[in-house]
Amino acid sequence: MLKVIVCGATGYTGFELIKLLLKHPEVEISAISAKIEKPERISDIFPELKGILDMHCDEMKIQDMIKTGGRIAFLALPHRVSMEFAPHFLEKGIKVIDLSADFRLKDTSAYEKYYGQGHKCKEYLATSVYGLPELYNDKIKGAKLIANPGCYPTAAILSLAPLISKKAGDIKELIIDAKTGVTGAGRKANLAFNFAEVAENMWAYKIGTHQHAPEIDQELSALAGQNIKVLFVPHLVPVKRGILTTAYVKIKKCPAVSELIKLYKDFYKSAPFVRVYDEGKFPQTKDVYYSNFCDIGITIAEGRIVIVGCIDNLIKGASGQAVQNMNIMCGFKETQGLL
Ligand SMILES: NC(=O)c1ccc[n+]([C@@H]2O[C@H](COP(=O)([O-])OP(=O)(O)OC[C@H]3O[C@@H](n4cnc5c(N)ncnc54)[C@H](OP(=O)(O)O)[C@@H]3O)[C@@H](O)[C@H]2O)c1
Structure with a gap:
């Protein structure tokens, strides 16, 4: 053991x-x-x-x-x-x-x-190795220090990685609108996250200044081989757990939705915890509640590619991903203890 x-x-x-x-x-x-x-x-x-x-x-x-x-x-x-x-x-x-x-x-x-x-x-x-197994599996195997990704970046990067890796040169604008549940802020006492403040309420915060924006930029830029900057707008919503990110991408020549979905399914064919939805279907946070999955749905609307990603912030966004990293580092099955 x-x-x-x-x-x-x-x-x-x-x-x-x-x-x-x-x-x-x-x-x-x-x-x-x-x-x-x-x-x-x-x-x-x-x-x-x-x-x-x-x-x-x-x-x-x-x-x-x-x-x-x-x-x-x-x-x-x-x-x-x-x-x-x-x-x-x-x-x-x-x-x-x-x-x-x-x-x-x-x-x-x-x-x-x-x-x-x-x-x-x-x-x-x-x-230190950025511990996103879907991108860095080989590096994680030999790592001594894993930087487990942030919760928002996990959902955002997985939602964009296939598109960025193939079409970075064509991207004209990249916006990520994101929502998190209250556990994202940790368990320590904080008036802003009291029940009476949070229930029946929602708000945007740190627009364009959130600490996860440079993390998303860093990883998308590495994938693209060029400088990528996103506009990242997070919101707090009155649920205990879950993250939903919606990425809006303006691109020079928009591929067909079926082509995009094929691109995503091929990109993640060896990734046990990413599920790409069929055309017309989009994930909800309850689909990934308490699981290590990241679920992704893709469409095109008003000339923009729209990608919806969902994770449980405490599992794929934190502790589940940490166990996934341990499994890879130790030569255990990647899904051990997580499925
Ligand atoms: N919550 C999420 O959804 C999420 C997702 C991804 C990553 N993260 C990151 O994961 C880390 C933990 O997040 P969390 O949400 O679990 O936070 P948390 O609920 O606030 O828990 C923090 C833990 O660290 C301990 N701690 C605080 N200061 C310490 C110190 N000086 N020395 C030793 N222990 C100390 C606390 O102990 P006491 O209880 O005794 O104070 C508590 O056990 C954070 O860096 C966070 O950004 C969180």
Whole structure:
């Protein structure tokens, strides 16, 4: 059995990770931690785990966690916190799958601009691998440090990758309109996400300034082999989980919808977690609820290609994708513990 460590176990993605790892036949959780003041049973924090995982969750005592024999550390920690801890594991030969944004952006000036602080361990950025298995499966196999993608970028990049990889030169305009459920903001207390603020309400935020925009630009540009810039407009909607992105693409010469759908199905023919819908059909968030799937529907309207992508932000957008990355790194079946 592979021993693994979960840091940030008391958060939303940490909890989802624990539940996925407990069901994984090749894995055993050896330590869990958070910012917790005194050790507490994880099953007292999440009673759903009573009798299933009664292990104590402690503060981040790195040496104690390493002594448990964990070979992979999942960091379900806030950005700027992950980069404080990742090097300690890596120096001891423990592989890291980081769910935060700390190792995603290769451009440190973009990191500083969008995350409000300079990067503290730039030396790891050259070798960190962007953990989107549908694009980087081979690199993930040999990685020591995985930068697990953001939730919005997962849906947006998967929705656009086939088109960008074949038609980047023809694209004239690229807009991504996106919606997220409230768990996307994490479990920490925040007035803006109180029930009374969120219920029966919706709002757009960080229009053109969201931290996931440079991540989407980085990955689409790498695919295109040229500079790509998207207009990214996120919204918060009153559901607990789920992300729906709608991409609007203005292109020089619009192919037929059937040709586009064939392009997408061919591109993802070896990807077990991407489902491309047939013509006239579009995904809803409930189709991917609690699953590691990204579902995609495509059409053409008013001269624009319109691509709808759906994921569960906590699974394909975070913890499920982290387990998918672990599977690839460890030579397990890619779908193990996820289907
Ligand atoms: N939520 C999503 O949909 C989603 C999707 C993709 C990626 N992500 C990313 O994944 C990471 C975790 O997100 P989340 O939604 O799970 O956040 P969260 O619910 O706020 O949980 C954060 C976890 O980190 C712990 N923590 C906070 N500061 C710490 C510190 N200084 N030292 C040690 N532990 C600390 C917290 O412990 P306490 O509870 O004890 O404070 C908690 O366990 C974030 O970087 C986020 O951007 C989230």
